[in-house]
Amino acid sequence: MVAVFYKDMLSWYLLTLKIREKLEIENQRTEPVNQDQNLPGLPEITRSDQDKNNHNHEQTPSEPDAGKIEVTKESPRETQDDWVISITDKLEQANRDDDMTIWGKLCIYRVPYYLQENDNKSYFPQTVSLGPYHHGKKRLRSMDRHKWRAVSRILKRTNQNIQIYIDAMREIEEKARACYEGPFGLSSNEFIEMLVLDGCFVLELFRGAVEGFTELGYARNDPVFAMRGSMHSIQRDMIMLENQLPLFVLNRLLELQLGTRNQTGLVAQLAIRFFDPLMPTDEPLTKTNKSKLENSLAREAFDPFTDMGELHCLDVFRRSLLRSSPTPESRLSRKRWTRNTRVADKRRQQLIHCVTELREAGIKFRRRKTDRFWDIQFKNGYLEIPRLLIHDGTKSLFLNLIAFEQCHVDSSNDITSYIIFMDNLIDSHEDVSYLHYCGIIEHWLGSDSEVANLFNRLCEEVVFDTEDSYLSRLSIEVNRYYNQKWNAWRAALKHKYFNNPWAIVSFCAAVILLVLTLSQSFYAAYAYYKPPS
Template sequence: MWCEKPVSAGSGKDWVVEMEKMLDGADRAAETARWSKPSIYRVPEWLKDMATDDGAYRPRLVSLGPFHHDDELLRPMEEHKRRAVLHIVKRSRKRLGEFAAAIAGVADELLDAYDNLGGRWRREDEGGRRRFVEMMVLDGCFLLEMMKGLSDRRAPDDYAPNDPVFSVHGMLCLWVGIRGDMLVIENQIPLLALYRLEQVWRGNTPLSEKDINNLVLNFVYDPLKDREMPREDIIENKLCLHPLDIYHKNFCELTEAGIHLKKCRGTHVIDYRSRVLCLPTVSIHDGTEKIFLNLLAFERLHGDAGSEATDYMIFMDNIVNSERDVALLRSKGIIRNLLSSDTEAAQLFNNLSKGAVLSPFSRLHDVRRKVNAHCRRPWNRWRAILEHNYMSNPCVLISLIAAAILLVATLLQTVYSVLGVYKS
């Protein structure tokens, strides 16, 4: 006869007890609150395997935040972070403790921004929380010093004119590298930290969350942005999550203004109703692939980010198949290609969207449907061939007109000859 065996210590009973303790956190409200906190993520291996650039998700010059804080290759910049803090404290005539207290007051919120951070940064007894506050002060002050220096177009007077980092020459030379590291998804610092540090720095001078957004946007500015579009139409009054979030919001505004047709303001190329498709101008350079890979990773890992960047890359992949397509878009001013060839630019678009799926809610489905319907009509294809092969070259066009006149004259002569025979 079967009978239940006694449960020994360390058996499944312990697992059941532990799981039952977690039941309270399994309801929808608790899980929604949990997943709404993180906004900075480590890129999973399956996503890294899809990237053609092995270093796309790693900073190369400066670490920001805890994920790459102990990277030996990034350690030389730590000295300059400390120098930035000392100069800011002295210049602002504030105490260092005020900057640390400002960060400590929001430490829980800053810690929660990092997904699966690990307990060592939170433990009070081991000094992890204190080290986290110190890191946020160092990283935040370093960024503020760099961003404000370039924004003012001048280096602070309290640095040596030949300073390797904080002179005009130093900031201009390091800008591309620092900007690239600021857009790495694993290398983000919450803008809340910058906001609190800037509050202390300014003292009684008014500061809005939009001021921090604009400061960061100016630093990570790229030719991808439409220079004619008012900045007020792009940046929110509410504090953004981090630098990559600002870049993402700026990019997605441009996507709506360009690809979604309704807000199109620039040069047009094709649309079903008027044979015009509006596309935003995009610059392709050595850092473009890294930036886009981190934008796509941010959308895949952060549920509230949307899918505009991913949808845009898939749409461009559908348009660009070869260097001839890049050349056409370049001739229309849609692509600014700073790479060595149009072939490289075409490969970039074709590689970035691998494994990605166009969102079922994307309005680009309607744009693509209109373009495909336009292309499927035989007359549109014939007219395109006629325009491309014959009407684009004046000499060929003149030859075509002459041939048409000769053909009509020949037909008329034949008709008159037939009519003459018929009358006879």
Template sequence: MSDNPIEEEHVVSINWEINKAQLEMMQQKISQPPRLLSESAGRSSCCIFRVPQSFINVHGRSYEPQIVSIGPYHRGKDNVKMIEEHKWRFLGNLLKRTEEKGLNLEDYLKAIQPYEMKARECYSEVIVFDRDEFVEMLVLDGCFIIELFRKIGGVIPIEKDDPLITMSWIYPFFLRDLIRLENQIPFFILQFLFDLTNIQQHEEYQYSSTPSLSKLALTFFNYTLQRPNEVLEKYVNLESKHLLDFLRSSYILALDDENPKHRRNNASTHVIQCISKLRRAGIKLRPSKEETFLAIRFNNNGFIEMPTITIDDFMSSFLINCVAYEQCHVDCSKHMTTYATFLDCLVNTQKDVEYLCDCNIFENYFGTDFEIATFINNLGKDVMFDIDECYLLELFIKVNGYYKSSWHVHWASFKYTYFSSPWSFISALAALVLLVLSILQTLYTILGYVHPPP
């Protein structure tokens, strides 16, 4: 063995034979761009994501379509084949109307082709479809959604025996599937196809005076959301990234200008306690009437005022997918994430849910109080949340300040302990009477000793 370590290293390197096949394979991997999370995923133009596995582990199939596939991620799966056949029927019905005005299927495909690359960049995963297949998917899925909105919105007549409309079990699945993050096509594709097909047809259709795409979309979802018409009218021209972002944006934009602006706080800011602990400090909840459930306030009288929210299958799916979208998109506000974190703070157990239901904050169409508590606690798992940048920062600061105020805590704790129920009040009153009688007896005894009777 050589005393020179450099010579020894040189000998070892000469004796080690490089596997050329392995080297070539490594070079190929280096030159290949990422496919499952493409480079476009880091751009603001990317808005349709494969949901991270950590979220799927918590929420299961909440991100996958149940009966209708929109976009490339779940195309061709067995559970969506039934509606896939009806997409072609919807497209055929649309073509029957537009062909009379000189607009045929070839025109649709040619019109979408220039937007192919822009649409591909909206997906976080590399789309393996070739140009023709990808453009076909955009036209088929886009026209299906538009026709569905037009039928539900009363713009075009519904066929008497159309099973997608007459079978009541299908519509709730459409509502949920169309707002799943992995089940989207870009909104600009929908808008382009809508404008392309929104031409004057037969007099009974009156296409030239139909509502906007945004109005039809709001009407479609409002059968379950039940928002007032005057609220919907504010967003008839709303545009966004896709349908999930569209519906999400309509709630965020409804926050009025008086809502406190978030600001950085020099001191450390903490999330609030659960509602059971807040109640012991004299903080209570009461419902308020607002255009959006995101509008939450805290007044100086110790009340958190928040709008009633109906928790059902649709709203739970909507919140889950909104949080995932905000976590994935690089240029997106975190309003829904903040709201989910706020609910997670308030709710620790099913007793907290019971109190929120009693206060008319929650309308429960989801399940038991325990199931709602589990859902809310899972909603904030594995979520990145910056409290100093959230829209509820001022509320967190005020609630924590009130909670830490000593006289509030002591007085509220006294009331909660002794006056929260009739039996506790009776027990406290009995104890007080007994204490007064004991004091009087002691006084009489002392007076009898100091001033004995003659």
């Protein structure tokens, strides 16, 4: 009985406390808001905001003469100040990012995520890192000691001090940073060290490919600086878009090594020689051009083919593919960015029909004898395509070339146009087999199906305007020929009756037999109506 009585008393006591607390809250709501809450430049605090804030504030003991509860307002004001400062900082950063002079120097891009979904392994280095994007990655650190060996070898060979290279890179640090999409989290000293280390390593590889690594002082069985199997992996990494150094950095480092100025263009030619095994053609660098490079390194006069203001090694390689003769045929609309520029329609990505369909329409294929793999022609029903060599590095090479053309506004889309054209031609392994039979495609992959799958996946998620292609005019001519029914009928007749010598003999015998039969019928009818007198 006593327990029940105390329980009721406790309940009444708690209820009284609740009522008192509620009355105090109601009293606070009726109080006028302090004038210092709504400061200039801050959002106005509404009644609901006050209710929420007042509930969380500490309550101070009431003064005898006031009879009101004083509420502390400093914490919400500080929160509002931090929020406004954060917004201001974001706007200032946006203004800095919107500086068009920064975008004008950008040339080494991060591969967009929509392209990485296709095959990210082809875009990221597996053996060596160059530049800031993959600097310090755990799987690539093992190559750093070989980079330091390259720097040490250069300093011994030239009797120079490392400070010369550091000072030179510090002078062009700001210009080099502007070439990359930032931020990438490297301090000034770290960035300069990276330029010296990676740049010297690249130049040693370039020079070793021309002069010979043993001539530069490396052992014949060196694990890196020798023409071994790992060199192919290094070459493939060095051609990736995210794994580039600005060409002016390499030019400056080579000038310091050779002790002479005005060597512009020499690094570009060294790069072409080094990346020659990745070329998708079977035309290697000529002995004449190789001799020019060797003589230039012997400090004789060097006359580069042309100085086109290349940006980095990937750009050098791309230009060399398109520079082996006059540029590709003019497009229907040559300028990429004009007032009439429009967004490419993903529903219209087809330039031409596949090989099987074109053959059924009477179009014939044959190999065009030229080292310009992109130089395709169509004459008198013959589609002439130069030979294309495909190896295990071709996929990564083409993907990075496409990514560069997709990202760099001042680049043409000639490589992308060619790859999409070939993708349209190849739908199945039968198409690859026939092109291989014609001598157009040569590959060292497992099967023709792998080649077909390679081309069918290269241009996934690629934005491409079919009217902005150097092959647009050729495609129109091929499609016009394809749509003529007589060509299809003639092709079907030839395929059915003239596909082998025995079929031709049978057809000729059938024609002779038909002529004789008609002749016999004619003379029999003629003798019936006009008998001899």
